[in-house]
Amino acid sequence: MPVIKDNVIILDDELAKHKPSIHDILSIxxxxxxxxxxxxxxxxxxxxxxxxDDEESSKKMVIEPKTIFTCPHCGFVTTNEEEYWIHLKCHYVGF
Incomplete structure (x- = not known):
């Protein structure tokens, strides 16, 4: 399920078996x-x-999670703060 926030739609393809094509994403x-x-x-x-190109801008169009965390290094996006900090540490410390 995509997350819609302001003018951005976020898709998490991390669990996908293959990287989705632009046509797969368009369909979703x-x-x-x-x-x-x-x-x-x-x-x-x-x-x-x-x-x-939406017909009518409306607040009802926005599906907002509590917070969206975006990695400043690679653009990774999550709504889970703990997952965000663990991900961010990987950029500095590694595995």
Whole structure:
């Protein structure tokens, strides 16, 4: 399930057997927007970027977890603070 925060949609592919293609991600995003009741005019694909042209900006479109932690080094994203700190330490200490 993607996390939608402000103008960013976050997908966690860490448990995936293979890295999803842009077409796989597009399909997931379309399905998630439909399930969330979010209307959009189109989704533009530019290389590895998806741009969603929504019909109407609305606060109901935003699914907010408590907090999103983003690694400043590699962009890893999690909603779990403990997982974030363990990940961050790996950049400095290693395994």
């Amino acid at each position: 995003i379309r399905e998630s927007l439909t399930k969330a009741g979010i209307s959009y005019n189109r989704i533009l694909v530019r290389e590895v970027e998806l741009i969603i």
